[in-house]
Amino acid sequence: MTELLDRLRQREWRLTAQRRVVAQVLTGEHVHLTAEAVHGRARVLLPEISLATVYNTLNELVAMGEVREVQAGDGPRRYDPNVTSAHQHLQCVRCGALWDVEPAGADDLALPVDQQRGFRLLDIDIVFRGLCPTCDQEARAPAAHSA
Ligand SMILES: [Zn+2]
Ligand SMILES: [Zn+2]
Secondary structure, three states: OOOHHHHHHHOOOOOOHHHHHHHHHHOOOOOOEEHHHHHHHHHHHOOOOOHHHHHHHHHHHHHOOOOEEEOOOOOOOEEEOOOOOOOEEEEEOOOOOEEEEOOOOHHHHOOOHHHOOOOOOOOOOOEEEEOOHHHHHHHHOHHHHOO
16 A cells, blocks of 8 residues: 555645644554544654644545544544555454454455445445453453552
């Protein structure tokens, strides 16, 4: 997949310093950050960047279709730069860790033709929820961590 920053360069989006650091934070290591987490990482690169600017930039990227908003459970929205391949998500309901799931075959994501009801599909959102190994271990041994 083409990384976000490369895609933005290709479409000649005006990369101000603020936009660049937001795109940089979302590029590469594929995690699904909250806006606050994007802000935290962006500030390491550009200390004066505000949370409002981060939100504005994220909203712009979403509107451009270069970043996807993922609403997993009740938690804050996550921002996903992986818009080029249809995928599902695997989420830990305890710590919120969110991973991509690449379907084994393209058909695994398909809506059966006899159930499409004439819809033109815009988006697919599948989230598998569970406990990651760390949280599962802690959930099984509550006494060890209770205050
Ligand atoms: Zn977890
Ligand atoms: Zn994703």
